[in-house]
Amino acid sequence: MIPPPNVTGILHMGHALNNNIQDVLTRVARMQGKNTTWVPGMDHAGIATQNVVERALKKEGKSRDDLGREKFVERVWDWKEQYGGTIQGQLKKLGASCDWERERFTMDEGLSTAVREMFCRLYDKDLIYRGNRIINWCPRCQTALSDEESEHVDVEGALYHLRYTVKGEKTKLVVATTRPETMLGDTAVAVNPRDERYQNLIGKTVVLPILNREIPIVADDYVDPEFGTGLVKITPAHDPNDFEMGQRHDLEQINVMTDAGIMNENAGPYEGMDRFECRKQLMDDLKSGGLVEKIETHQHAVGHCYRCETVIEPRLSPQWFVKMKPLARPAIDAVNDGRIKFVPERWNKTYMSWMENIRDWCISRQIWWGHRIPIFYCDDCNHEWAARTEPEKCPVCSTGNFRQDEDVLDTWFSSWLWPFSVFGWPEKNDDLKFYYPSKTLVTGNEIIFFWVARMVMSGLEIMDDIPFDTVYIHGTVRDDQGRKMSKSLGNSIDPLDIIEKYSSDALRFSLMMITATGQDVYISDEKFEIGRNFATKIWNAARFMEMHSEGFDVQDLAFDPTTLSPDDQHLLAKLNEAIASTNDNLGRYRFNDATGVIYDFFWHSYCDWYIEYAKPILFKGSPEEKKHTLQVMHHAFSTALRLLHPFMPFLTEELWHGMDYNYSIETIMLAEWPEKIPTEGIDPKTVTYVDGKHDLIRVGRILRAEYNLANKQTAVFNVRPSNALYAEQIEADKISIIALLKAESINVDVAFAPEGAMPSGISTLGTVYMSIEGLVDIDAEIKKLSTELDEVVGHLANVKKKLANENFTSRAPKNVVAVQEKRQEELIEKSKKLKKMIDTLQG
């Protein structure tokens, strides 16, 4: 399920992240053999698109009115054909594996049919109505907006305290307001009925300054005695609360502004002024009349248009609304009873609080680009009706003298139908049956209300079923200072630049790696290096294999499980762990963990350990040994490649072909998704031994590093294994240890005792001594070992203290206690060894 991006949009990092996650999920499901579909689409983005085209017209010195409705809409379609949908190409660059032939546009014929169908159904159920109410009006776009489209921004404004005169008295009242210009539309002053200060005022009349209109003083519970002076001016036509109060007290509603936010004829001397200019002039006038008590600075939230950031003007206006409460009830149940799950879960609360306090949705827009409201009015008999198709005559009086409503619908009125409209609804077909409901919706938290919640409501209303069972909410993409990426800040990082600089795979992999579940993502250019470096690493590993694979048949990977070397077993065990962990993490939407596991397997298990182990064999081994090792390598590599594919589609596809893995399945996209591989021939004890061997090599390397030995400087290592089994295993495995330690030779001896001073260290398999030519820095050795001893003694004290605590031994789970006991043993053993080593050095 793809959230349709705006037709005007270009790809930004948020899209990249969002589509990347969806693509990963889709690719995994596809490789698992599931019938997947990922429908790409575009949203006509009514206001945004209309704005873009209007701006273009303005450059030609024209307005939309110059063209007229029909020509203008044509013009928008032209624009759409020419410039729209750049984002589709960009998504392809990102590697989004959508079903491109299914691509839909919210204004295409099918979806428009769905929109009209939906409107008529809701209208017939009385869930859509026309009402004269206070709505959010954008004076620049000159249209109504829904509550969600008004963005509240905290601004440092002012609280103006104005003096009104009580009629027939000298008493002045002080009312406080943040929008003094609306005073011109005041039709009352209100106090709280329990406010003792003003009991005597209730029922009196006030003379409105400047206009000298006489307005009543009313009592209403809504008034907060604590706010300002406890007296508020009532402007029913310009404030939702005042509107409510106006209804209760039967007050006149006086609109003082035009659609463009210019003061109208009701504003008296201010007619023709811009609303903010009027505010200034009005305040000047009141000041000179001595009618201003004071002006305080005041922090408050002011609504701004989400498309053009103009300050919203709440105003009375006849608009179309959807009754939301009946639709919300089943949508609340669906989340409450767990049919729909949010990941992370905390978004439940956000969803619920919105649903439970839902208000009717204003769906009419006074623009031209969009689905025209399918309501018709008969001029002869005044009949009003909704029609799915263009009517020929009035159904009541049968005349053709009717007209369609001028308004168009909110863009989201088409978006909320997406989960079923793209499959042909209202038609009932196989696609719709098969693909509805879908599985996972992936989206950012900013459209939970706009889109997610509404899709749940429409799905339950129309399909009688949830549209998806999981809503994965990913974080917001921010810059490295935590700011939201935006054009106006100039801090956005263009994904296409990143693709250009680091590759698409690098972008994708890096994004996934830094996306912890639902956390915001902070981004800077350097973060993409991790993906690029990883891709290069894999490329080079493949190159290495290719160099040694001449004459090798990648179709012949059936190695004999009884001949697996310890390192073979270790690699395959790690591969199994990686597969299991990747699947587990993907199932829990933990993408950073999933990519981390794959990264770790390739880089460390495969490259750092296995390839280094394999080198002596590939360079100097027998043809049989070589073949066996290559079998293991290609087996592991081709499996891990499939695991990586959803995250790095381009590189993995390229290598799939380059390494000739495409002999049976042409594309890695359809190759089998890795599940646990057979563990035949893998002995867990051997795997543990190899872990110990790695530790031994690490200890040896530390010794080399201490003495700054160059790679070519030879050193003889002596190993005193802790037991006979280890001695046997190490002895049998010497070649690879020698190679990895760049040693001249290794002596394995359970009774080894150093002659004279030798640098040494303790590993899980035993003590490692390095014989080097030249002087050993005895003091430094002693100091090193003493420091280590101190640490061990410290830890030992802690462990002993724990085990001596009866509360711990009796209450903690047995396995936890056992671990501590084992650790105690190990630490005692280690401290003994260290003491002995120090003694030896001290002679």
Place this chain on the structure above:
RNA sequence: GGGCGCUUAGCUCAGUUGGCUAGAGCAUCUCGUUUACACCGAGAGGGUCGAAGGUUCGAGUCCUUUAGUGCCCA
């Protein structure tokens, strides 16, 4: 005002149902390159987990208070 995050190494972040010595990448320092990769390899240093209480045998993790910071809603 209400709700939700975040605070862990110099930086950016992981850390799942409380349980081995708190991890990674980057950066820093040391060493290394005739044989896949400097977009590399080996190693090192670096953290009283924002603060204060509490629960618990045991807290980065749970609870309370608090500071700073960010987002959403009113």
